[in-house]
Amino acid sequence: MPKPTTRSFRLGVAGPVGTGKSSLIAMICRELADELRLGVITNDIYTDEDARLLRSAGVLDPERIRAVETGACPHTAIRDDVTPNLIAVEDLERDFAPLDVVLVESGGDNLTATFSPALVDAQIFVLDVAGGGDVARKGGPGIARADLLVVNKTDLAPYVGVDVPQMVTDAEAARGGKPVLALSRTDLDSVAKLKEWVLAMTEVVRSGHHTPVDPGPMAPHSHVGDDGVLISHTHAH
Numbered sequence: 001m002p003k004p005t006t007r008s009f010r011l012g013v014a015g016p017v018g019t020g021k022s023s024l025i026a027m028i029c030r031e032l033a034d035e036l037r038l039g040v041i042t043n044d045i046y047t048d049e050d051a052r053l054l055r056s057a058g059v060l061d062p063e064r065i066r067a068v069e070t071g072a073c074p075h076t077a078i079r080d081d082v083t084p085n086l087i088a089v090e091d092l093e094r095d096f097a098p099l100d101v102v103l104v105e106s107g108g109d110n111l112t113a114t115f116s117p118a119l120v121d122a123q124i125f126v127l128d129v130a131g132g133g134d135v136a137r138k139g140g141p142g143i144a145r146a147d148l149l150v151v152n153k154t155d156l157a158p159y160v161g162v163d164v165p166q167m168v169t170d171a172e173a174a175r176g177g178k179p180v181l182a183l184s185r186t187d188l189d190s191v192a193k194l195k196e197w198v199l200a201m202t203e204v205v206r207s208g209h210h211t212p213v214d215p216g217p218m219a220p221h222s223h224v225g226d227d228g229v230l231i232s233h234t235h236a237h
C-alpha cells in the first residue's frame with residue numbers, strides 16, 4: 001500500500017546568481033537536520049550542479065536532495081509552470097514521509113524573480129554585499145515582499161566598501177516591517193538567527209496561521225532562447 005503523504009512546509013530560496021542560495025540551504029540543513037525532517041529541490045537551467053554541490057556538502061542524506069533541470073529561465077519553473085517542481089516536491093514528500101520542510105532553491109536569476117505561492121508557502125530572497133550596497137534600494141518584488149530578506153556575506157563588506165547597517169536600513173525601508181537578516185557563515189549569531197526564523201516559520205505554517213503571499217509578478221522582459229528565437233515574457237505571469 002502507498003505510504004500516506006504529509007504535506008511539508010515548502011520554503012523557497014531565490015535571488016541573483018551567486019549570492020549564496022546553495023550555501024544558505026546547506027547551512028539550514030546543517031543547523032536543523034537533527035530537529036526537522038528535511039528535503040531539498042534544486043533548480044538549474046541545464047545541470048544538476050547545485051544538487052551535486054549540496055550532496056557533496058554531506059549535510060543531508062543525498063537521496064533527499066533532488067534536481068529539476070528547468071531548461072529555461074529559472075523564473076519560468078518557479079512562477080509560470082511550477083508543475084515539474086510541484087511533482088518533485090510531492091515525490092520527495094511521498095518517498096520520505098513525513099517531511100517537515102522541503103527547501104526549493106531557484107536557479108540564480110535577477111531581482112524580479114520570485115516563487116509562485118502555488119509552489120511554496122514562504123520564501124527567502126538572498127542578496128549579498130558583493131552585489132553593492134545600493135541593491136537593497138533598487139526594490140523589486142523579492143526585496144520588498146519575500147517573507148525574509150537575507151543580506152549575505154557580510155564578512156566581505158570591508159573588502160567591497162559596503163556599509164552593512166546602512167544596507168539593512170535601506171532594505172527595511174523597502175519592506176514595511178518584514179524581516180531583514182544580515183548573514184555570514186562566519187558570524188555564528190547571524191546563523192543562529194536564521195535557524196530561529198526557519199523554526200518559527202515552520203511552527204506558523206504548521207499551525208495553519210500562515211497565508212502564502214505572492215511577492216508579485218516578473219517585470220515584462222525578452223531574451224534569446226537556445227534556438228536563437230526571441231522569447232518575450234510581456235504579460236504579468
Ligand SMILES: Nc1nc2c(ncn2[C@@H]2O[C@H](COP(=O)(O)OP(=O)(O)OP(=O)(O)O)[C@@H](O)[C@H]2O)c(=O)[nH]1
Binds near residue numbers: 016
Ligand atoms: N565570504 C563568504 N562567501 C560566501 C558566503 N556564503 C556563500 N559564499 C560563497 O559565495 C559563492 C556562491 O555561493 P553559492 O551558495 O554557490 O551561491 P548560489 O546563489 O547558490 O549560486 P547560483 O546557484 O550559481 O546562483 C561560493 O563561492 C560560496 O562559498 C559567506 O557567508 N561569506
